[in-house]
Amino acid sequence: MARIALEHVDKVYANGFVAARDLSLEAADGELLVLVGPSGSGKSTVLRLMAGLEQVTGGTIRIGERDVTDLPPQKRDIAMVFQNYALYPHMTVRENLGFGLSIRKQPVALINERVRMVASSLGLDAMLDRKPAQLSGGQRQRVALGRAIVREPLAFLFDEPLSNLDAQLRVETRVELSRLHQKLGATMVYVTHDQSEALTLGDRIAVLRDGVLQQVASPMELYSRPANRFVAGFIGSPAMNFIEGTLSAETTGSESGGRFTFKGGDLVLDVRCDSPASSSVVLGVRPQHLEVVGDADGMLRAEVTLVEPMGNEQIVYVSLSGGERLVAVAPPEPPMKQGERVAIRAKRDAVHLFDAKNGVRLSCGGVQPSRD
Amino acid sequence: MTLRPQRWAFGAALALLVLFTLFPFYWAMVASFTPDAALFREPSLWPRTIILDHYRALFVERDFLTPIRNSLVVAGTTTVFCLVVGTLAAYALARLDFKGKPAIMAFILAVTMFPQISIVSPLYLLLRSLRLIDTYPGLIMPYMTFAMPLTVWILTGSIRQIPRDLEEAAHVDGASRRQSFTKILLPLAVPSIATTGILTFIYCWNEFLFALSFTLGPERQTVPVAIALFRGQYQVPWGQILAAAVVATAPVAVMVLGFQRRIVQGLTAGAVKG
Amino acid sequence: MKYEARLGWMLVAPAIGVIGLIAIFPLGWTLWESLHMHELRMPWLGNPFIGLGNYAEIAGDPRFWAALGHTAFFTVTSISLELVIGLFLALAMNRAYRGRGLVRAAILVPWAIPTVVAALLWRFMFESESGIANAILVDVGILDQPIVWFIETATAWVPVILADVWKTTPFVALLLLAGLQNIDLSLYEAAAVDGANGWWQLRHITLPLLKPAILVTLIFRTLDGFRVFDLIYVLTGGGPGTSTEPVALYTFNALLQNLRFGYGSALSVVIFAITFGLAMLYVKGLGVRLGGEER
Numbered sequence: 053m054a055r056i057a058l059e060h061v062d063k064v065y066a067n068g069f070v071a072a073r074d075l076s077l078e079a080a081d082g083e084l085l086v087l088v089g090p091s092g093s094g095k096s097t098v099l100r101l102m103a104g105l106e107q108v109t110g111g112t113i114r115i116g117e118r119d120v121t122d123l124p125p126q127k128r129d130i131a132m133v134f135q136n137y138a139l140y141p142h143m144t145v146r147e148n149l150g151f152g153l154s155i156r157k158q159p160v161a162l163i164n165e166r167v168r169m170v171a172s173s174l175g176l177d178a179m180l181d182r183k184p185a186q187l188s189g190g191q192r193q194r195v196a197l198g199r200a201i202v203r204e205p206l207a208f209l210f211d212e213p214l215s216n217l218d219a220q221l222r223v224e225t226r227v228e229l230s231r232l233h234q235k236l237g238a239t240m241v242y243v244t245h246d247q248s249e250a251l252t253l254g255d256r257i258a259v260l261r262d263g264v265l266q267q268v269a270s271p272m273e274l275y276s277r278p279a280n281r282f283v284a285g286f287i288g289s290p291a292m293n294f295i296e297g298t299l300s301a302e303t304t305g306s307e308s309g310g311r312f313t314f315k316g317g318d319l320v321l322d323v324r325c326d327s328p329a330s331s332s333v334v335l336g337v338r339p340q341h342l343e344v345v346g347d348a349d350g351m352l353r354a355e356v357t358l359v360e361p362m363g364n365e366q367i368v369y370v371s372l373s374g375g376e377r378l379v380a381v382a383p384p385e386p387p388m389k390q391g392e393r394v395a396i397r398a399k400r401d402a403v404h405l406f407d408a409k410n411g412v413r414l415s416c417g418g419v420q421p422s423r424d
Numbered sequence: 425m426t427l428r429p430q431r432w433a434f435g436a437a438l439a440l441l442v443l444f445t446l447f448p449f450y451w452a453m454v455a456s457f458t459p460d461a462a463l464f465r466e467p468s469l470w471p472r473t474i475i476l477d478h479y480r481a482l483f484v485e486r487d488f489l490t491p492i493r494n495s496l497v498v499a500g501t502t503t504v505f506c507l508v509v510g511t512l513a514a515y516a517l518a519r520l521d522f523k524g525k526p527a528i529m530a531f532i533l534a535v536t537m538f539p540q541i542s543i544v545s546p547l548y549l550l551l552r553s554l555r556l557i558d559t560y561p562g563l564i565m566p567y568m569t570f571a572m573p574l575t576v577w578i579l580t581g582s583i584r585q586i587p588r589d590l591e592e593a594a595h596v597d598g599a600s601r602r603q604s605f606t607k608i609l610l611p612l613a614v615p616s617i618a619t620t621g622i623l624t625f626i627y628c629w630n631e632f633l634f635a636l637s638f639t640l641g642p643e644r645q646t647v648p649v650a651i652a653l654f655r656g657q658y659q660v661p662w663g664q665i666l667a668a669a670v671v672a673t674a675p676v677a678v679m680v681l682g683f684q685r686r687i688v689q690g691l692t693a694g695a696v697k698g
Numbered sequence: 699m700k701y702e703a704r705l706g707w708m709l710v711a712p713a714i715g716v717i718g719l720i721a722i723f724p725l726g727w728t729l730w731e732s733l734h735m736h737e738l739r740m741p742w743l744g745n746p747f748i749g750l751g752n753y754a755e756i757a758g759d760p761r762f763w764a765a766l767g768h769t770a771f772f773t774v775t776s777i778s779l780e781l782v783i784g785l786f787l788a789l790a791m792n793r794a795y796r797g798r799g800l801v802r803a804a805i806l807v808p809w810a811i812p813t814v815v816a817a818l819l820w821r822f823m824f825e826s827e828s829g830i831a832n833a834i835l836v837d838v839g840i841l842d843q844p845i846v847w848f849i850e851t852a853t854a855w856v857p858v859i860l861a862d863v864w865k866t867t868p869f870v871a872l873l874l875l876a877g878l879q880n881i882d883l884s885l886y887e888a889a890a891v892d893g894a895n896g897w898w899q900l901r902h903i904t905l906p907l908l909k910p911a912i913l914v915t916l917i918f919r920t921l922d923g924f925r926v927f928d929l930i931y932v933l934t935g936g937g938p939g940t941s942t943e944p945v946a947l948y949t950f951n952a953l954l955q956n957l958r959f960g961y962g963s964a965l966s967v968v969i970f971a972i973t974f975g976l977a978m979l980y981v982k983g984l985g986v987r988l989g990g991e992e993r
Binding site: 437441442448450451452467482509512515517520522523524525528534535537539542544545547549566569572601629631633637647649652653662665666672673676677680681688691 | 702705706707708709710712713714716717720721723724725727728731750765783786787790799801802803804805806807808810811812813814815816818819820822823825826828829864868869873874875921924925927928931932946949950953954960962963966967969970973974977
Binding site: 103104105124125126130131132134136138140141143151152155156199203 | 587589590592593595596597598599600603608611612629
């Protein structure tokens with residue numbers, strides 16, 4: 053096992069498209085690092101750069117201590133699981149699994165032994181002599197996985213391996229992958245566009261957008277201390293609520309920052325922040341941190357526009373009197389109704405403020421609702 | 425488009441078309457079994473007599489096996505050579521990235537549009553100076569002008585349809601470019617190569633202008649030329665001509681029947697992509 | 699990747715080399731020859747450079763212009779018929795029904811045989827007053843009495859056009875079929891649900907979406923039509939007289955019958971220029987992608 057590191061990597065295509073810009077990222081030895089981001093964010097490109105399927109236009113790539121920037125994929129000793137599995141259609145499962153070893157001219161006995169072991173650990177024994185076309189989607193996925201495992205590589209790369217599976221299979225396989233990681237202790241870099249997959253699988257998560265790294269951190273850190281508005285809105289489901297507003301001039305100053313008043317629509321809050329760059333800010337609060345209570349008691353008056361009962365909770369869509377829309381997550385009882393008049397209250401210290409221009413999260417704390 | 429009377433009319437029209445398509449063959453076959461004297465007297469749709477004279481004359485007196493052999497050699501050699509060279513070129517055009525690729529594709533497409541007549545005379549003089557008139561190489565070389573672009577064009581289109589990530593997976597697994605070509609791509613490309621071979625062979629077999637211009641006598645003439653130049657002593661020997669036509673058509677018909685799906689795929693893979 | 703580029707050129711070189719040697723070099727030679735007088739029948743005249751003299755002669759040559767007219771007429775007529783029948787065939791082959799494979803094979807056979815054989819078959823059918831074509835037409839009542847087809851220009855064209863349509867429609871049908879198969883079935887389903895009948899679907903879904911395939915077909919068939927040689931050489935020999943002679947046959951006669959190499963070369967160049975011009979027109983009009991872009 054080895055670490056994989058990208059150092060100040062650029063990838064610019066011939067037509068000018070920038071897929072990665074000054075990207076520095078490391079997957080530590082034995083870590084499962086998830087690359088997540090919307091389509092076009094460059095995450096697949098980064099994976100392919102690590103594999104050597106694409107060349108960087110600037111920067112260095114290391115596997116272990118070795119500089120592999122100019123090495124072709126054959127020489128990097130990493131294994132990759134492709135989104136469409138890329139199983140060799142004219143070979144049997146056995147031959148697919150053993151391909152990497154037979155190319156490296158390993159002794160036949162060794163190949164057979166490893167193939168047998170991996171096949172049995174993945175439940176593929178009965179299929180060894182079939183061709184990929186005769187397998188189901190889930191089985192093909194396991195063969196793709198097995199092909200990587202058999203090689204005992206320095207690291208594993210996964211390119212959205214679950215996206216072609218149906219929902220239930222996806223969840224099951226996700227668990228298996230997690231177990232696999234624990235069992236092998238392997239360095240894994242995993243690409244997905246599904247943020248919930250990222251949160252459940254990753255030791256650390258790297259959020260990418262338009263080729264630029266937004267934040268690398270543990271799932272909890274990303275969730276509770278997102279570096280900017282994009283990460284805050286991308287991680288967590290349902291997505292964070294955002295309300296635009298302004299910060300008043302500093303009212304008092306102190307060691308831990310000044311006191312300001314946030315005004316956004318009907319919402320007025322006192323906050324204590326380090327000096328913000330501008331007075332235009334965006335307030336963010338997760339649906340899970342909004343309480344829906346009966347009328348009169350809370351901060352904001354609102355009307356319920358839609359309720360999605362999820363069994364263990366309700367997702368409540370409300371509309372404030374100023375027209376702003378918020379999403380809240382409420383316990384399953386009492387069931388809410390469309391048209392109901394309610395009040396919304398935010399849990400203290402669960403509110404974030406972001407600079408409206410550059411999206412950076414401001415360090416703020418001690419949120420107090422102003423008396424309305 | 426599935427109304428009852430429409431479907432009936434549609435089926436009838438289709439049947440008519442198929443009839444129209446097959447009738448000339450049928451008629452030729454009937455005529456090939458009919459003595460010359462009876463050919464133009466009161467033609468009837470059913471053969472009145474069956475004689476094998478024409479076929480016998482074809483092979484015994486006219487030595488029709490020679491043109492068949494010539495066609496086989498020329499078409500076969502051209503096809504094999506073009507497949508080998510063409511597959512390599514197609515691999516480069518479909519998989520590798522290098523400047524000038526669009527120019528090359530344009531060049532190849534342009535050459536397929538050459539009117540053969542425009543290069544007949546210089547080719548004639550070239551072949552004559554190389555003493556290759558009336559020889560096998562003297563036909564194989566000119567045949568490359570249309571066989572090579574055709575092969576490259578169709579094969580490039582076919583290889584493009586094979587997903588790239590299979591070779592990428594092979595590379596990550598440790599295969600060199602040559603290994604991924606021979607162990608992964610080539611086995612998967614074999615059906616397309618076979619189809620392209622069939623199409624190229626058919627085009628070479630049917631070629632007429634070059635064969636007419638670059639051969640002098642029955643020793644090296646190909647089947648189309650031999651048939652076109654059949655001369656009778658007093659009149660056109662239709663019986664033998666049609667017997668020759670039947671002989672020339674039968675293997676083609678069998679090939680088409682056997683490979684029709686492949687042929688359709690191959691033609692459309694090359695053509696519609698452009 | 700520099701290595702990739704080198705490998706690419708290496709692999710492409712043999713194919714390009716062969717094509718270049720055998721196609722480009724002779725073409726250049728033809729161009730050169732066309733600027734000279736070169737009458738192989740009159741070797742004492744030598745091989746003097748006469749600039750555009752041959753081309754001037756072509757411009758004033760009535761037989762050339764007639765040949766051009768014949769070629770245009772042949773091309774336009776054949777293509778029109780082939781498109782219509784081909785479209786019908788393509789629609790037919792697009793459905794599933796028993797015996798579809800057999801139908802496909804059957805109509806492919808004419809395409810697969812040598813053109814000269816096709817020409818001979820049709821020549822035979824229309825030959826003499828007691829040929830089968832005459833017999834059938836008279837029986838069915840289309841003709842009052844048999845015609846000698848190859849004596850008159852107008853009637854001589856009939857077997858020519860028929861033979862070409864017979865032979866090439868399958869190819870046209872295939873190109874159109876490929877285009878048809880790319881049309882999303884759910885478009886037809888949506889239209890049916892909305893109440894559109896078969897004709898409407900044909901006019902407003904099939905034909906517009908088939909345009910690229912139709913244009914590709916037009917390119918190939920126009921170029922083929924312009925280069926026609928085998929068919930007419932065998933069917934009519936250009937006759938009666940030279941009234942069905944296309945440009946390719948005229949050039950052939952000039953070159954290899956009359957051995958006028960200079961003049962014949964100029965004719966070759968003119969044909970090439972016309973063919974190329976047509977191709978360029980189509981390509982510009984279509985914006986045909988010539989490869990290089992995939993993902």
